[in-house]
Amino acid sequence: MNFDKFTGTVQNRLQLPGTGQAVRATRATLTTLGERIQEGEANDLAGPLPMEIDHYLTGAVAEHGQHFEWGEFLDRVAEREGQVAPDDRADVAHHARTVVAVVAEATPEGQLDQIRDQLPADEGWDSLFELLDQSQTAGDNSD
Numbered sequence: 001m002n003f004d005k006f007t008g009t010v011q012n013r014l015q016l017p018g019t020g021q022a023v024r025a026t027r028a029t030l031t032t033l034g035e036r037i038q039e040g041e042a043n044d045l046a047g048p049l050p051m052e053i054d055h056y057l058t059g060a061v062a063e064h065g066q067h068f069e070w071g072e073f074l075d076r077v078a079e080r081e082g083q084v085a086p087d088d089r090a091d092v093a094h095h096a097r098t099v100v101a102v103v104a105e106a107t108p109e110g111q112l113d114q115i116r117d118q119l120p121a122d123e124g125w126d127s128l129f130e131l132l133d134q135s136q137t138a139g140d141n142s143d
Helices: 003-014 019-036 039-046 051-058 070-081 089-106 111-118 123-127 130-141
Strands: none
Touching (some): 003 019, 003 089, 019 051, 019 070, 039 051, 070 089, 089 130
């Protein structure tokens, strides 16, 4: 998947008015995810992504493997998206879930399972993969 298709898919699914907002949502989500996961996993996940996007996971973070909870993840994503005081974490979470779902489409099957394994097994972090899980369930039902 190339950069234009990736950002266009994010823009369409989030119903954003412009590509800039889609890039901002992508950058915010992947930079924050890159801070949370180990460097090797960030590099593996970034590999198949478009060059313009892969560095959000690998090059734009000060330190990989930071330990922060789901709420802190949402706060960081909101801040990077330019939402100074996010009143509705649901919108921020939806943006992050959508970006992760598009990443899943651009990477080999199972790649995100390694990322999921690094995150705490709780309702917040599990919800990051909600759209991915829904699409897999729909695919399983269509067989």
